Amino acid sequence: MSKLLIIDDERGIRNTLREIMTDEGHEVSVAENGKQGLEMARQQAFDLIFSDIKMPEMDGLEVLSALKTGEEAIEAPVVMISGHGDIETAVQALKIGAYDFIEKPLDLNRLLVTTKNALESKNLKQETRLLRKKVQRSGPQMIGQSAAITRVREIIDKVAPTEARVMITGPNGSGKEVVARLLHAGSARADQPMVEVNCAAIPSELIESELFGHMKGSFTGAVKDRAGKFEQADGGTLFLDEIGDMSLAAQTKVLRALQESEITRVGSDRPIKVNVRVIAATNKDLEKEIAAGNFREDLFHRLNVIPVAVPPLDDRKEDIPLLVSYFAEQICDEQRIAVKPFDKAAIEALQARSWTGNIRQLRNVVERLIILAGAKITKDDVEAYA
Numbered sequence: 020m021s022k023l024l025i026i027d028d029e030r031g032i033r034n035t036l037r038e039i040m041t042d043e044g045h046e047v048s049v050a051e052n053g054k055q056g057l058e059m060a061r062q063q064a065f066d067l068i069f070s071d072i073k074m075p076e077m078d079g080l081e082v083l084s085a086l087k088t089g090e091e092a093i094e095a096p097v098v099m100i101s102g103h104g105d106i107e108t109a110v111q112a113l114k115i116g117a118y119d120f121i122e123k124p125l126d127l128n129r130l131l132v133t134t135k136n137a138l139e140s141k142n143l144k145q146e147t148r149l150l151r152k153k154v155q156r157s158g159p160q161m162i163g164q165s166a167a168i169t170r171v172r173e174i175i176d177k178v179a180p181t182e183a184r185v186m187i188t189g190p191n192g193s194g195k196e197v198v199a200r201l202l203h204a205g206s207a208r209a210d211q212p213m214v215e216v217n218c219a220a221i222p223s224e225l226i227e228s229e230l231f232g233h234m235k236g237s238f239t240g241a242v243k244d245r246a247g248k249f250e251q252a253d254g255g256t257l258f259l260d261e262i263g264d265m266s267l268a269a270q271t272k273v274l275r276a277l278q279e280s281e282i283t284r285v286g287s288d289r290p291i292k293v294n295v296r297v298i299a300a301t302n303k304d305l306e307k308e309i310a311a312g313n314f315r316e317d318l319f320h321r322l323n324v325i326p327v328a329v330p331p332l333d334d335r336k337e338d339i340p341l342l343v344s345y346f347a348e349q350i351c352d353e354q355r356i357a358v359k360p361f362d363k364a365a366i367e368a369l370q371a372r373s374w375t376g377n378i379r380q381l382r383n384v385v386e387r388l389i390i391l392a393g394a395k396i397t398k399d400d401v402e403a404y405a
Contacts, residue, residue, distance in 0.1 A: 026056030053077030087116030179205025189329030192379030211255030237286020
């Protein structure tokens with residue numbers, strides 16, 4: 020059911036329009052003058068507004084201008100109605116932002132067609148906006164304007180178009196995967212696959228099969244031939260996340276694959292040529308891991324052509340207001356609720372905290388506050404729920 024507002028100083032016109040639109044299944048509100056209509060339009064969301072032009076105190080063009088310009092502009096289409104229609108007035112109304120202009124006496128068919136088209140136009144704009152938001156969210160984004168994150172962004176811009184291997188370091192939750200995705204998106208391989216491997220999540224006995232594939236019968240459970248991640252990423256990017264947790268045996272084979280640009284499936288002796296750009300990431304100090312005998316130094320130098328250090332959130336707290344705003348809009352959109360603003364004191368309270376879980380922890384806290392707090396998030400809410 021669509022919500023309509025009718026603004027007209029003539030009671031007969033108001034009542035007639037209300038009866039017609041109610042019979043068509045719409046929920047109808049009426050205002051008897053421009054000021055009342057403007058106040059109603061700002062207090063609640065309508066799907067379509069009809070406004071007379073000639074009204075005392077505040078005419079329809081003034082109402083239209085107030086509704087369609089400035090910070091309080093609304094999205095609902097506005098159809099102007101006039102018993103004194105002329106081309107100049109119609110053009111002026113359309114320039115201000117009116118959806119359409121119809122004359123009295125009202126033609127029923129014209130009125131219904133205009134209503135149908137206006138509502139369809141509004142719905143289409145909403146769907147387009149939501150789709151655009153989803154597309155934007157699905158792409159990698161690095162939110163922030165701090166000096167620390169600006170340096171990372173500058174490195175990405177320079178390195179992404181090249182074929183150089185990149186080693187991304189930083190604590191868990193700081194955004195290493197976002198950096199990897201931005202590198203891929205800015206490369207000549209962007210239209211090819213980016214294949215991710217979480218080296219910490221794969222048992223050491225299965226990592227070789229995961230990376231290089233296997234042949235049917237090569238081990239228990241190998242019921243058919245299977246391509247590994249290197250083959251799947253051929254022509255694109257292979258992202259080795261948490262590479263510091265990879266076994267030494269697997270490190271040796273990865274080094275060979277990088278040196279020779281070919282891999283061999285488990286259970287096979289036939290080499291397969293692969294063309295991949297490797298991006299690696301870790302939350303460990305690999306130089307310490309090398310000293311402890313846990314990581315191959317030659318593999319480290321193969322991967323660490325371009326080092327990118329992603330700062331922890333505690334080192335860029337000036338980005339928290341932007342991050343909170345971004346997450347709040349994203350989460351409220353997902354929950355299909357109006358965006359809840361954070362007041363200044365709430366933001367300052369969030370900035371005063373230590374974020375050991377980094378960006379991931381902040382997003383979780385923002386989501387918790389949006390779900391549990393009221394229409395506006397305050398310092399008290401942060402202290403209660405964060």
